[in-house]
Amino acid sequence: MKVLKFGGTSVGSPERMKKLLDIIQPEERQIVVLSAVSGTTNSLVEISRALSVGDKLLAEKLIKHLHEGYKQFIQELFTTEEGRSNGQELIDYHFDLIRSFNTSIFSPIEEKIILAQGELISTTLYHFYLTEIGVRSKLLPALDFMKIDEDNEPLIDFIGKHLKDLVLAASDHNLFITQGYICRNAFGEIDNLRRGGSDYTASLIGAAIRAEEVQIWTDIDGMHNNDPRIVKGTRPIANLTFNEAAELAYFGAKILHPQSVFPAQRYNIPVRLLNTMDPQAPGTLISEVAQHQDQVTSIAAKDGITAIRIQSSRMLLAYGFLRRVFEVFERYKTPIDMITTSEVAVSLSIDDTTNLKDIEAELLDFGTVSIDSDQTIICIVGDFGIHKHGYASRVLDAVKHIPLRMISYGGSDYNISVLLSTSDKVEALRSLHNRLF
Numbered sequence: 001m002k003v004l005k006f007g008g009t010s011v012g013s014p015e016r017m018k019k020l021l022d023i024i025q026p027e028e029r030q031i032v033v034l035s036a037v038s039g040t041t042n043s044l045v046e047i048s049r050a051l052s053v054g055d056k057l058l059a060e061k062l063i064k065h066l067h068e069g070y071k072q073f074i075q076e077l078f079t080t081e082e083g084r085s086n087g088q089e090l091i092d093y094h095f096d097l098i099r100s101f102n103t104s105i106f107s108p109i110e111e112k113i114i115l116a117q118g119e120l121i122s123t124t125l126y127h128f129y130l131t132e133i134g135v136r137s138k139l140l141p142a143l144d145f146m147k148i149d150e151d152n153e154p155l156i157d158f159i160g161k162h163l164k165d166l167v168l169a170a171s172d173h174n175l176f177i178t179q180g181y182i183c184r185n186a187f188g189e190i191d192n193l194r195r196g197g198s199d200y201t202a203s204l205i206g207a208a209i210r211a212e213e214v215q216i217w218t219d220i221d222g223m224h225n226n227d228p229r230i231v232k233g234t235r236p237i238a239n240l241t242f243n244e245a246a247e248l249a250y251f252g253a254k255i256l257h258p259q260s261v262f263p264a265q266r267y268n269i270p271v272r273l274l275n276t277m278d279p280q281a282p283g284t285l286i287s288e289v290a291q292h293q294d295q296v297t298s299i300a301a302k303d304g305i306t307a308i309r310i311q312s313s314r315m316l317l318a319y320g321f322l323r324r325v326f327e328v329f330e331r332y333k334t335p336i337d338m339i340t341t342s343e344v345a346v347s348l349s350i351d352d353t354t355n356l357k358d359i360e361a362e363l364l365d366f367g368t369v370s371i372d373s374d375q376t377i378i379c380i381v382g383d384f385g386i387h388k389h390g391y392a393s394r395v396l397d398a399v400k401h402i403p404l405r406m407i408s409y410g411g412s413d414y415n416i417s418v419l420l421s422t423s424d425k426v427e428a429l430r431s432l433h434n435r436l437f
């Protein structure tokens, strides 16, 4: 069975939604994962923000605007009276629910319920549309099988078991549709897999049912060798290994959710990145097989990084020092991205600053602590095995006019990373692109 995920722009208009049937073959057994209609989750975030600060007027204005947009959407999506009336009833139900939070207390629990409405709407609208045109499909509620634990880690076995039960119970269907992004947490509450999480949903489903292949359909012809929003002349990469794709996704290539490669990788399920606007384009195949050697493959950038330096005379010749430093981050459940050490200091970078104040207070026990925010990690992925030479110098040469905060090389065979001020990111990406490709 294949898993096909369509992102926000791929379902972004009634016309686009209808065109999905150029790609989906309804008679093939498959699970289709849909994102919310593009722009919807951003609007739901804004509505939640207004509600959380008690700005009821702004919240109502935003809700009304989004609701009106959907009224227009269903007029164009459906052609029969019955279809339109079902669509209308559906969106009214979801918007009544969103409005109901304007008169109640507002906590992160309510916020997550609001954020879930986009995918609940898009999938049901699409299912209704297929029904209207006589294509059989079965809606699988993601909230009945997609589950994470207290540490936000997905429970693959739970997901697999519950999903298989749902599919088995509807064994007279071939085409299954489900929501990306949304899930239940350890407390049974509605939660989500973070922004862009529909890719993660697709990979988790692929892993959980040991799918034949996961296809991520989006608005570009695969993973490009640099960020196409910033650099001109980028081109798609035909093949990536799981490790390369994971590094690029984790370090900012927006086409893939940061964690979305790992589930597929664990069960060796190929992932294809494909373009809904150009379905014939080959896209990118992510698999175990390395297709290119001795070259730089791609560049990505991740913003919002904070660098922390701990300077300590006690580090000198002391074993156990790094462990104690890491334990501080572990206690605050804060992942470390990059790390560089000297004999008297260690620098590391984090992107989750929720507990930075407490972390800093504990680190002060070790020595002097200095913190720099607004940093960007630039990650260069390629074939940099330990017997290769010249790559580090080419990378550093390309950014020699830019101050670097940290450099990381040798952590793996396929990644060189540099940390620099976000204000230098655009120049660094362009210069690296010109020099490396």
Ligand code: ADP
Pocket: 006, 007, 008, 009, 010, 035, 196, 217, 218, 219, 220, 222, 223, 224, 225, 226, 227, 228, 229, 252, 253, 254, 255, 256, 300
């Ligand atoms: P979807 O809504 O389908 O999930 P996204 O907007 O999340 O789509 O991801 C696709 C976008 O990612 C592209 O339109 C492109 O602008 C951006 N992007 C950033 N870096 C890359 C990259 N290295 N390769 C391809 N696309 C990238």
Ligand code: ASP
Pocket: 007, 008, 035, 036, 041, 042, 118, 180, 181, 194, 195, 196, 197, 198, 199
């Ligand atoms: N709709 C969610 C978002 O905008 C999930 C996704 O599109 O992947 O973040």
Ligand code: MG
Pocket: 007, 196, 199, 254, 255, 256, 257
């Ligand atoms: Mg996305």
